[in-house]
Amino acid sequence: MEKTKVTIEEVKRLAGLSSLEFSEEELKSFIPEFENMLELVDQVKNCDVSDVEVKYTSHKLAQLREDCAKDSLPQEEILLNSPKTKKGSFCVPKMLD
């Protein structure tokens, strides 16, 4: 099978979806690596699964959690690891809404 080619635009698109930034250099070196990874996963294309139906693991409606409210964590514990908090809230630089 022919190796899937990856363009720099494609990698940039994926970086965007991933919320990751790469330097142009990193992007370029990423391409052959990524093509190798695709070569690996592209093997699934050889497999005929046309007659296979994915089965979902399920539970019955009756087995679901009952609607009982319980105590939450204290606010200070919720905010414990936050890089920045103000007024009992997580805080980020002001956004335009």
Next chain:
Amino acid sequence: MKFEELSLIELVKLLQEQKVSSVEVTKYFIERIKEKQNLNAVLEVYDDAIEQAEKADEKIKNGFKGKLAGVPVIIKDNILFKGKKASCSSKFLENYVAQYNSTVVEKMLNEGAVIIGRANMDEFAMGSSTENSAFGPTLNALDPTRVPGGSSGGSACAVAAGLCPVSLGTDTGGSIRQPASYNGIVGIKPTYGRVSRYGVVAFASSIEQVGPLTKNVKDNAYMLGVLSGGSEHDETSLKIEVPDFLSQIKGDIKGIKVGVLKEVEEMVKGLDVEKTYHSVIDFLKANGAEIVYSSIPDFALTLPCYYIIAPAEATSNLGRFDGVKYSRRSPKATNVDEIYLKSRSEGFGKEVKRRIMLGNFVLSSGYFDAYYNKAKKLQQKLKIEAGKVFSKCDVIVLPTTTGVAFKLGAKSNDPIAMYKEDLFTILANILGAPALSLPCGKNEEGLPYGIQIIANSLNEGMAYNVADYIEKGYRG
């Protein structure tokens, strides 16, 4: 007393009979961790470890008979223990302090465990050598020039080096079994759902499980009994009674049907592990097991199947690490978009980024059907194929790895070679079936091979029975 030479079960007995105290044992292992610091297996010894041990001793004195009363345990760095750091060996979570207890920690604490520290791992459990840790690689317990395997490399090394009697790892594609194999110990990935994942930092939710790493099979069965059982916090955990795994070890394998896969027979040709693999099969046959030649025709596709499903789930699971609520925020960020971009770019290591990118590729519009959906169907197909095998066999026996532990750095620049480390282990994750690795024989340098026993779902007892028999009788 050399506590590292005792089995878990022996140690439990000594503690319960109050022949030794938990403080004594805990101090002993902490001392060993310090002595073996060069292994870099343990990232942190909790500062209240001795205090925990004191409390355990108090409880034991008052008649407490918990299954782990006073036993020091080390957990992988992706398992939450309230008030303690859990970094997933990532710079991104370097200072993350768990805000709640995972179910497994809760269960161990209920049985009186003394959780003494956290073990190094591949960042976010992505890797097969523990070289992807942001805090430096762990060394193999048996040969410091080699990798301990991964991602639970720290946990495996800790047990093998006698830094604790038992540790916890997580296994998404072989992350307990491969390092167990490389360090010459026993590790199991339980049936999917057997152990709750609540409070375990998720990598690929649909296939991963927590499991114990121990020096021998019986210890492992004992420990799995503690960890098992459904949780109301985890829909995917199985709300069924937990069997007594130890009592399922019968000391006899007569009539047990051992599946040997045609595909595996082909794959092992020329591999390091080939001889050991065949001699284990011969051993089983010679001792009354029935060898059933079977086939999982799509076995070779487990690897690509895994490298679609796991990154897809990972990319979504790791979205929450964004520098907003927890995890390190980039000081360079001046607005929200930059918080995401820069925090994540600075926080995640290379392998994690690779998998996030791959995950987004297979999920993204235009590719979803060709990759993700296809892989899910392939997974279903593999389950059907394996179902046929298990209708005729009690267990499947195959190698854990292609050979012994490889040299540090040997594969770190070749992601695909590293991915292929999971060749034999992924099947069990894809199936959700329990799979155990135990050491079988050594190469001329004295490095262990690992043999894997996969049982049908919920049949850990069967795997333990066969493994125990091999452990007792097989001399490679």
Next chain:
Amino acid sequence: MQDFDIVIGLEVHAELKTNSKVFCSCKNQFGSTPNTNCCPVCVGLPGALPVLNKKAVQLVIKAGLTIDSEINDLAIFERKNYFYPDLAKAYQISQLVRPICIGGHIDLKDKRIRINRIHLEEDAGKLVHSTQAIGTLIDYNRGGVPLMELVTEPDISSADEAVEFLTKLRQRLIFADVANCKMEQGGMRCDVNISVKPKGSSVLGQRTEMKNLNSFKSVYRAINYEANRQIEVIRNGGKIVQETRKWDDNHEKSVSMRKKETSQDYRYFPDPDMLAVEISREDVENIRKTMPLMPEELKKKYIEEYKLTEYDADIITKDRDIIKYFEDTIKLYNNPKVVANWLLTDILSKIKDEENAEIKISPKDLAKILTLLEQSKISRTVAKDIFAKVWEENADVDSLAKEMGGSVDEESLKTIIANILATNPKAVEDYHTSDTPEKVFRWFVGQVMKETKGKANAPMAEKIIKELLK
């Protein structure tokens, strides 16, 4: 506008009336201190897992039953992935492939609006944009509150229809106790998809989406504004760009949001932390049994069975509280026509202009008064007096009835009436000779009431007067 057709589809979100959140047991409560109804699950802490709330699923099924949806026998939950600070996990758990409800419809005055689906998802947290110095604050109390999202087919063709649709939908959700739909608290929000095309054309125009409209008035204005804007663009030879626009209520116009946010790839896939949910026919039937009649059905019942006038039935069925009052009262006093009469003339007229008006007489007390009246234990006048006293002073019906009622017995009444006739011979004569004896007769009745301070039973008094006048 006349040369163009407007094509509108709505996506309506409503917060469900549960005690706890959809995937954790934190309180589903509006107005708490920031980040106090939060836990590992709804703040998306590492390792936390969703556990689905049964009630939330049941309420979505209920919502579906109010609009004749099909209920899927297997519901699947998916992750919708995107980064935004109000979304703790960087994905929202929602439903794409197998939502709980499929299809359905709501009939407007002269048109049927088809529903595509209703699914269950989680609400996001709340962002408070403070000063530059403080920044944007994130409160996850609302994160994980159960939301139903209803999506219509593009069957709506005017702002009026949109509002009519929303009014009916809101009424049903409130009736079925699915949602409070408090729009001012964000309990019901609406996204509008809108496009225009030349009249009669079968080719759909490019559509734009306006997000998070939180009052019917905004929906109305936004649709009219956006339709006109699109028509203008086309008339001027321009093209409509597919985009998300934000409705600015203060300036009454829609503005384009950044393109980046409009071309999202959400990468939906089944949430591996969750199991699919099996919904059996029995489950659905059990829920159906708990369904109250919807306003339209009730109205029909009131007219056909209870013989109320259409006008009365219409007024009573407009409001859930009024219906409840009416139903509760007729359970205790089974004469719907009489109850409706009192309800409309004596109760609703009193409160029609008040906001948050409350009915200050219980169904039990009203039923008591009506029963006493029917049994002739009190007169109509006394009944009205008692009603007024209960309303104003929360007085006790029984003791009032004893005091004011205990109506005059037949013997005493005869004596009283005989007396009246004796002292008014002129009137007696008039009665026998007048062309309009009825008028005189009524005068006698009035005298009896005056003499008995209203305690006389009117029919009984009339009977005795007639007898004695013979």
